[in-house]
Amino acid sequence: MSSKRPIHTIKRPVNLDLSSIQFPLPALVSISHRVTGVIMFVGLAFMLWAFSVSLSSPQGFEAVKDVMTDNALAKLITWGLLASVAIHFVAGIRHLFMDMHVADTLEGGQRTAQITMVASAVLVILAGVWVW
Template sequence: MKKQRPVNLDLNTIKFPPAAISSILHRITGVAMFFAMLFVIWAWAVSVASPEGFEQVQSIMDGIIGKVIAIGTLSALIYHTLGGIRHVVMDMGHWEELESGNLSAKVIIALWVILTIVLGVVLW
């Protein structure tokens, strides 16, 4: 018996639909928020330990690295929230068809990009 196996396993040639990209981004932003929380907990612990610690955290957050971390963390939170709302709506029986699912994924990704740009302008 001959088993049929995929001939092309080059991942660069595989095109994911928007719904798949949206689902993968939802998982990635969840992991990113977990690691971002490690920084947030560290910054909180250092800032409440002493006035010098507070100044240290404040100087980090005023610098470019702190702004990138803040924008990245809030961007992940924005996407994860938007993706979570999309999944809740899908759990209620809407946007389950291929066309509406892909459209909702495109809207969520576009909204995320726009909100991240606005957030970056405001925080920078």
């Protein structure tokens, strides 16, 4: 007896091994736009909390200020959030242009993706310089 299985009972496999699929630069830029959007949304809760503490009293302000200037982890988080804002901002402008049919071709999309990469990298580095 062979190992034949009735076809209709089979859950068919789907080829969706992401490591086997090529993602061009415009795709990566667009995906990072979404990822940074989620990071901003989550990070905003912490920023609002820190903002609220800093406004609660002079002591609260000092406490937040101390953490922001001395604690490496707090600096890293601040930088991460600023970097997210920078990447999201630049990539968002790219999407706005595409909505206006500016550079919505294959070549145009690749070009603006490169510009977005360079511009957001500069902003991320500047944000790091500002935090430290």
